[in-house]
Amino acid sequence: MEQNHNALTAQTRDWAHWDDTYQFIQDANSDYATSNFSQEMFEDLHDQAMIFISEDQQPMWIAGIDPDTNTYDTCTSATGDCSWAAPLIAEVQPFLGEVEATGLSLSFASPWPALAAIAPILQTDRTGPSRGWLIKLRLIDERLTDLLEEQTGLPVQISTRPAPADTERKMALERGPELLHAAKPLLTHSRGPELVLSTEIPRDRVKRASRNFRYSLAWTAVLLAVLLAVVIGVVLALLYGLVLKPLGQFTRFVTGKQGENSLAQRENLADVPGSLSQHDPLTGLANRRLFDASLQQSLSDEPEKPTSVLMLDIDHFKLYNDRYGHPEGDRCLARVAECMEQTVKPHGFLVARTGGEEFSVLMPETGLEQARTCAEELHKAIAGLKLPHADSPVSDVVTVSAGVASSVNVDNVSGSTLMRSADLALYEAKDQGRNRVACFGEDAANIFG
Structure with missing residues (x-):
């Protein structure tokens, strides 16, 4: 449980301490929401919701999956399609004043058994002032208890019960003829019910x-x-x-x-938290935080030399998950990640998973032509895996679209502008039919399928 909580808090800090998030909380830029959030992302990360809270402690943007209907929505307030988030926000608001830069971990029994993490919204270098808070929610469900059973070798159940008087908050042990039954209250921050961890140990x-x-x-x-x-x-x-x-x-x-x-x-x-805060737990690749820091360092250390970046998306990955299931989708992501690392290993480039099915590559001291060649090698290598994708409109195997940008082609270059340029090139590749590579600042003739 502690390891899951640490991972969730580290991921929340990654998102909250990011220049793009810092800008979004101030101007509600729709591009940020469109390019960073989807139902597939929440399902891949096993998260339920992300809630952005403004400085006046009111929700300004909500994205997540309704636990009762399993429908994905985004809203600017906890009303209408996102009214399900209102009870959670009410539970969290009393704790906002206690949140430090490192974040705060909470456990709730209501409105649903869940783990939550809160972090103040700061710039990437963790400077302020804070412009609000980010809340991430992960339900305590069968997926989590299965993980605990795998780690402990014991049957595990996490349930809720009415909170007793403080004098009754004790471990309960019941000796049966075949089993020892043990139940222990967990630290719960919600008002009313509490969480209880129970297990059974064979006496034989x-x-x-x-x-x-x-x-x-x-x-x-x-x-x-x-x-x-x-x-x-x-x-x-x-x-x-x-x-x-x-x-x-x-x-x-x-x-x-x-x-x-x-x-x-x-x-x-x-x-564990330090490692989790810099690497994606599914693929082992660098995560967005490590990638952004490395990109900024590359631009700062030798500004006179070109730096290129690549953004890559698996084509129609939602259709892949719908047909083959999320466990197979996770294996697909891991295979693509391994293939990318092996392909760019001779060049010493940094590969990162920066979204649900989105990957990025940092190529220091690399011009646009060499970056384009690397993108085409990745495009060919991933298709060469021949992972079946029967529902893809563009191919019967898993393919990718990629966008490339280089600092020599970007005005007022910074980490954010360079990644935004690569994102625009990726959009162009998708607009041209996917399963191809596009370069920022070049016309459609330089899009390679």
């Missing part, structure tokens, strides 16, 4: 351990005179492996206390 494992232990003791008595040292060592090993270790793990789960060995685990977990 403990019983088998006890039988084995008694059997070992009987043999110890017989062989004590001959093999005293050996038998004692075996018994101690069995005692630890079959009894003490499982019972110790169970005790730590129920009481929430950690032994000395957990200090190293906590130190390792402390490194």
